Amino acid sequence: MSESAAKGRQVIRGIDASGAHPVEYRFAHARGGNRHLTVVFADTHGPDDHGWATGMFDDLRSNILWIRDRFDDGNTYYLCKEGDFGIEESVIGLIQKVVKALGLTPADVTLWGSSKGGSAALHFGLKYGFRNIVASVPQLRIGTFVRDVHPDTGRHMLGETMPEDRVRLLDSVLTDLLVSEVNPGAHLYLVSSPQDEQYATQIEPYLGLLQRYPNFNFLFSESPHITGHDEVTRRNTPPLLGIAHLLVEGISPRLGVTRHGHEEPDADRSGITGFLASTSIVQDRLAPPVVTMPLPHDPLPVTGVPLTGRAPGAVRVSIWENGGYLASAPVGPEGDWTWRREEPWSTGEHTVRLFAVDRNGIQSARTDVTFTASDRITVPRAPDATEPEQRFDTEQYFDTEGARVVLLPPLPHTPEPGQQLLATSIRFTGASNAATRVGFRENGVLLGSCPVAHGGRWLWDAVRDWSAGTHTVEVVAANDAGEVSPPATVTFAVIPVPGQ
DSSP: OEEEOTTSOEEEEEEEOSSSSOEEEEEEOOSTTBOOEEEEOOOTTOGGGOSSOSSTTTTOOSEEEEEOOOSSSSOOTTTOBTTBTHHHHHHHHHHHHHHHHTTOOGGGEEEEEETHHHHHHHHHHHHTTOSEEEEESOOSSHHHHHHHTOHHHHHHHHOTTOOHHHHHHHHHHHHHHHHHTOSTTOEEEEEEOTTSTTIIIIIGGGHHHHTTSTTEEEEEOOOTTOOSHHHHHHHTHHHHHHHHHHHHTTOOTTSSOOOOOOBOTTOOOHHHHHHHHHTBSBOTTSOOOEEEESOTTOEEESSSOOEEEEOTTOSEEEEEETTEEEEEEEBOTTSEEEEOOSSOOOSEEEEEEEEEEOTTOOBOOOEEEEEEEETTOOOOOOOOTTSOOTTTSHHHHHOTTTSOBOSOOOEEEESOTTOEEETTOOEEEEEOTTOSEEEEEETTEEEEEEEBOTTSEEEEEOOSOOOSEEEEEEEEEEOTTSOBOOOEEEEEEEEOOTTO
């Protein structure tokens, strides 16, 4: 699935589910054949848990990989959940696959982030040997920080009680790397400020360790206009972007020896194209949802009628109209889903777009359904148990010898032929012109009936004890003059309700 950036740059969305934890990403190809990759980690305010994804990098010429920090509904610093560092392994797995698919080396990569994204950039950059690391206001003692400042994140990363041994372990993740001086050739760019409330505990005690790196660059920003942690990055965005542009061009803005260009407009893209296709968020292996009601171009009342269908293999169906999100419908264990809009539809034609989503976040291709909402159509009411069945008792209604068979058979919409349904979710819908009522029988026994609404629509919720197995129901229409139709038949299978 792709989307357009502000200046027309295509952004491709995907999920790498090859590791223990599915990793969601966005990717943009380089401009002008640039041979560089910028990997972007998110801070706590990143839109949809992606960092710097609001157009800041539109003019950056490198390939860009944005990685989402959302694992099991929580932030993780791209490291761990409940003390398990399987997330780190999945994240570095994605990065290394993209680097390989582009035909690059760690020397062609810049890791970028602010706040917790800066911590991630430092961690992955130092530990896994990447050349360039840009980190604005990172936290270097992550365990203590999440425990004391962001306890929700702390519980997600460390476990509900945030045990002290896990806090200490997370505190040591970055500091141990600095002490051991791993990746000594890395070009480090660190931004901080005395106005950052985290500076005294998270940065200043470790400057000595950072200064052991020959290519360490410290942007120390002092300004009366800086009011706190988040403001440091905002005030320094222009120089940070300037550094990014230079690194992309192969220039390390500390020394006078530089390398310009580094472009291959005709470079083979088959590797990265194949990787993006195989990890695209939209996959053919998940079937698009089937809409069983309404049928295409059906007239519907503005309220009361649900959308129903099937989406085997999915956990939810996402529902949209005109690019706007409407709702998410859960999918039952047998693949059935239903959604009823709470507010009325506007009158006129509607095209609703749906797609299925599985437990890993993989999406299906899109399904469109078009229908017309009218305030002149009412929802068929359920049969009233106290209502006299004057024209629909067993003898009169089904006595075709005594009635004139002049109406056309009704047209059932659901259940579909051969459809498998839970006994608790059987609903008959359809259309019948010139009729006022529709009745249902099985093996000569009247099951129930329902009125026909204006426009010919009818609906009957078949709430009764259905036995498991195949059922063939006859559907007959009638009018006030006692005229009936030949029966239409509906054959479907009833499957037991799980746990019953």
